Amino acid sequence: MLGFSLRSLWNRRFVAGLTVLAIGLSVALILGVERLRDGARDSFANSASGIDLIVAPRGNSVQILMATVFGVGGTGTGMTWDSFEWLEDRPEVAWAVPIQMGDNHRGYPVIGTDASYFEHFRHSGGQPLALAAGTFFTGEGADAAVVGAEIAVRFGYAPGTVIVNAHGSGEVSFDVHDEAPFIISGVLARTGTAVDRMVFVTLEGFDTIHAQEETPLADPLDPAAMPSDDHDAHDDHEAGDEHEDHDAHDDHEAGDAHEDHDAHDDHEAGDAHEDHDAHDDHEAGDAHEDHDAYDDHEAGDAHDDHDAHGDHKGTEAGHDHEPDRINAVYVGLIDRTSVLGLQRAVNERPSDALSAVLPAVALAELWGITGTAERAMRLMAWAVALAGMIGMVVMLSATLDTRRREFAILRSVGATPARIFGLIVIEAASLTAAGLILGLVLLTVATFVTDPILSARFGLRLGLNVFGASELAALFVIFCAGLLASLVPAVRVYRMTLADGLSVRL
Amino acid sequence: MHPLRIERLVYRWPGAERNTLEIGALSLASGESLFLFGPSGCGKSTLLSAIAGVVEVPKGAIRVADQDVGAVHGGARDRFRVDHIGMIFQVFNLIPWLSAIENVLLPCTYSRHRRVRAGDNPEGTARRLLSELGLADPSLASKPANELSVGQQQRVAAARALIGKPDLILADEPTSALDEAAKAAFVDLLARECAEAGTALLFVSHDRSLERHFDRGVDFLALNEGGA
Ligand SMILES: Nc1ncnc2c1ncn2[C@@H]1O[C@H](COP(=O)(O)OP(=O)(O)OP(=O)(O)O)[C@@H](O)[C@H]1O
Ligand SMILES: [Mg+2]
Numbered sequence: 001m002l003g004f005s006l007r008s009l010w011n012r013r014f015v016a017g018l019t020v021l022a023i024g025l026s027v028a029l030i031l032g033v034e035r036l037r038d039g040a041r042d043s044f045a046n047s048a049s050g051i052d053l054i055v056a057p058r059g060n061s062v063q064i065l066m067a068t069v070f071g072v073g074g075t076g077t078g079m080t081w082d083s084f085e086w087l088e089d090r091p092e093v094a095w096a097v098p099i100q101m102g103d104n105h106r107g108y109p110v111i112g113t114d115a116s117y118f119e120h121f122r123h124s125g126g127q128p129l130a131l132a133a134g135t136f137f138t139g140e141g142a143d144a145a146v147v148g149a150e151i152a153v154r155f156g157y158a159p160g161t162v163i164v165n166a167h168g169s170g171e172v173s174f175d176v177h178d179e180a181p182f183i184i185s186g187v188l189a190r191t192g193t194a195v196d197r198m199v200f201v202t203l204e205g206f207d208t209i210h211a212q213e214e215t216p217l218a219d220p221l222d223p224a225a226m227p228s229d230d231h232d233a234h235d236d237h238e239a240g241d242e243h244e245d246h247d248a249h250d251d252h253e254a255g256d257a258h259e260d261h262d263a264h265d266d267h268e269a270g271d272a273h274e275d276h277d278a279h280d281d282h283e284a285g286d287a288h289e290d291h292d293a294y295d296d297h298e299a300g301d302a303h304d305d306h307d308a309h310g311d312h313k314g315t316e317a318g319h320d321h322e323p324d325r326i327n328a329v330y331v332g333l334i335d336r337t338s339v340l341g342l343q344r345a346v347n348e349r350p351s352d353a354l355s356a357v358l359p360a361v362a363l364a365e366l367w368g369i370t371g372t373a374e375r376a377m378r379l380m381a382w383a384v385a386l387a388g389m390i391g392m393v394v395m396l397s398a399t400l401d402t403r404r405r406e407f408a409i410l411r412s413v414g415a416t417p418a419r420i421f422g423l424i425v426i427e428a429a430s431l432t433a434a435g436l437i438l439g440l441v442l443l444t445v446a447t448f449v450t451d452p453i454l455s456a457r458f459g460l461r462l463g464l465n466v467f468g469a470s471e472l473a474a475l476f477v478i479f480c481a482g483l484l485a486s487l488v489p490a491v492r493v494y495r496m497t498l499a500d501g502l503s504v505r506l
Numbered sequence: 507m508h509p510l511r512i513e514r515l516v517y518r519w520p521g522a523e524r525n526t527l528e529i530g531a532l533s534l535a536s537g538e539s540l541f542l543f544g545p546s547g548c549g550k551s552t553l554l555s556a557i558a559g560v561v562e563v564p565k566g567a568i569r570v571a572d573q574d575v576g577a578v579h580g581g582a583r584d585r586f587r588v589d590h591i592g593m594i595f596q597v598f599n600l601i602p603w604l605s606a607i608e609n610v611l612l613p614c615t616y617s618r619h620r621r622v623r624a625g626d627n628p629e630g631t632a633r634r635l636l637s638e639l640g641l642a643d644p645s646l647a648s649k650p651a652n653e654l655s656v657g658q659q660q661r662v663a664a665a666r667a668l669i670g671k672p673d674l675i676l677a678d679e680p681t682s683a684l685d686e687a688a689k690a691a692f693v694d695l696l697a698r699e700c701a702e703a704g705t706a707l708l709f710v711s712h713d714r715s716l717e718r719h720f721d722r723g724v725d726f727l728a729l730n731e732g733g734a
Contacts, residue, residue, distance in 0.1 A: 007603065007604070008603065010603075011602075011603035405598050406601055406602075409598075409599065409600065409601055409612075410601070410612075410616075411560075411584060412558075412587075412593045412595075413588055413593075413612040413613045413616055413617075413666070414584055414585055414587060414588020414589070414613060414616030414617050415584065415616055416580070416581035416584040416585070417581075417584075418581055419581075419616075
């Protein structure tokens with residue numbers, strides 16, 4: 001009977017093929033959306049493991065997480081080294097890793113940090129960073145750089161390669177610091193997280209770029225260098241006043257993520273900025289803001305730190321280099337239960353406007369934001385599946401009239417109406433099953449093709465994972481839907497064969 | 507055993523004003539061939555439907571192979587039909603996308619009874635039947651049915667009706683699409699095969715020139731006393 005159904009379908013292979021294709025596409029879409037979502041969640045969750053708290057200049061927690069962990073976008077104007085030391089000295093803090101951001105290497109984010117980063121950073125459920133070649137910063141001096149696996153592979157880097165970083169975080173590098181090159185000391189083993197796409201340099205090295213940069217700039221407020229007027233206002237706001245907005249901002253962190261995100265953007269970009277309201281603008285401009293602020297600071301204030309900074313320049317004591325400003329601090333706690341207390345302490349610290357972000361909470365907030373889009377995508381995928389099912393019903397129903405003769409012949413040789421009913425159901429089941437298989441094949445091919453792109457662009461690795469229970473459930477649901485849909489033509493055929501008997505009047 | 511025995515059959519199509527069939531008695535012995543003729547619309551096809559159990563007939567009126575057709579229902583009737591009756595229609599007898607040989611073997615796939623009676627090797631039996639009916643060429647046997655000529659298709663249908671030696675073959679004007687020479691040859695072959703297999707043949711046509719090939723001929727109008 002199955003063979004008979006398959007032969008019958010083969011006889012109509014063109015239409016049957018189209019039906020299978022429609023179902024296959026919908027299956028691939030449904031599973032693809034799920035895998036993309038799971039892949040995104042996994043890789044994001046993997047990237048953030050091992051960090052109890054991220055402290056950064058006051059801002060939206062999602063944005064801070066994206067900037068510090070995934071190298072996407074930036075944080076607000078730098079926090080002071082004093083704040084870092086205050087954090088490090090807190091009794092509940094086990095370790096604190098300073099993070100500087102805002103430069104890029106051929107479009108990949110450059111992170112300024114110290115050797116403790118490699119010691120404390122954990123990914124993929126607690127694995128430490130490992131070297132594929134070379135060493136971490138230790139003893140390499142200020143111009144040491146450690147590159148992620150993907151960067152090393154893409155550009156063919158190995159320990160000893162000299163690289164040059166650029167100002168800003170975009171793909172387009174308009175300000176290459178070729179006067180301050182770095183020598184790669186180590187290449188990290190692949191982690192499957194954002195770290196693969198990062199370049200790590202020493203704090204001192206990171207500062208060197210900007211220290212040298214200020215020399216050729218006669219006037220740091222030169223509008224040709226940066227649109228700095230706006231940023232002055234912004235700077236004032238961040239550095240000084242306990243702004244009334246801060247209360248609102250705190251509310252925001254507890255409250256609805258999406259709405260506040262906008263509000264927060266305004267806040268970050270400085271209340272004075274009317275030209276910065278678009279989020280994209282903001283992200284693109286962010287790094288420059290930081291550096292502007294930094295430059296301002298260095299040029300303007302006769303600050304002690306600045307002198308210290310000057311002293312360190314050129315010395316070999318890379319590890320205890322103390323930058324003026326950093327962008328974030330990764331914090332590990334001795335006892336994780338103290339995290340809320342520390343978070344409150346950070347938020348209430350008067351000298352700096354800081355935010356303490358719990359990575360897990362920020363991630364949940366992020367998923368809250370992306371949830372709507374996910375739901376829309378999923379809805380669309382299922383809508384395509386529905387269309388595929390309707391296509392199958394149309395195909396089976398449309399051929400019924402031309403197949404009446406076939407059914408009459410089958411009945412004359414002993415096929416019961418129930419058997420003919422079953423024939424239609426089996427045809428539908430075969431079409432659906434073929435669609436499922438085609439969908440899985442399409443998905444596998446698509447994964448193969450897009451995996452390098454996704455991992456390069458977003459650090460997403462879908463992988464050819466075995467089916468999870470939810471995927472099997474989805475396949476099962478689609479298969480059942482196919483069977484259910486086949487009842488429409490099958491019932492019609494049943495009635496028809498009973499009415500027609502053995503002779504069909506054409 | 508009587509392959510067919512009809513007694514006091516009365517049948518009226520649902521909604522019709524008069525009885526379509528009112529037949530006092532009609533019976534066929536094993537291997538006997540009967541030619542039933544009558545004008546168009548007199549109810550010949552209706553009678554065949556009643557015998558095949560496609561329409562609801564009263565109990566006790568029709569017996570096929572000593573089994574009361576009116577007493578079996580639903581799927582059992584379909585199985586009963588294929589076990590005991592082979593059918594040949596006017597046109598479009600075959601599943602177009604199955605090969606000739608597969609069409610011939612269809613009753614064997616739906617009836618164990620017919621399969622058993624087709625011998626150890628049903629496919630060999632099917633080929634033998636085809637070659638006896640003038641389709642010896644093996645390439646013809648494996649061709650899809652819709653690539654055969656109409657005459658060839660009717661002979662394949664005859665082979666299908668014959669396979670597994672059913673008790674009775676019902677043929678409803680199977681020759682109306684054939685030319686004179688092919689008609690005579692077809693009817694001759696069919697009657698001979700039935701006689702050889704011991705299968706009774708009820709052949710319906712309005713073309714009385716075919717009557718000489720059969721054991722006896724019956725005028726449907728005379729048989730169907732009060733009918734339409
Ligand atoms: N499915 C049906 N429903 C209702 N009435 C029918 C049906 N089939 C046939 N009839 C009626 O039964 C009568 C006999 O029809 P039948 O098809 O048996 O004639 P026939 O002798 O086979 O004619 P022909 O030689 O043209 O095939 C006709 O009056 C016809 O209208
Ligand atoms: Mg007729």
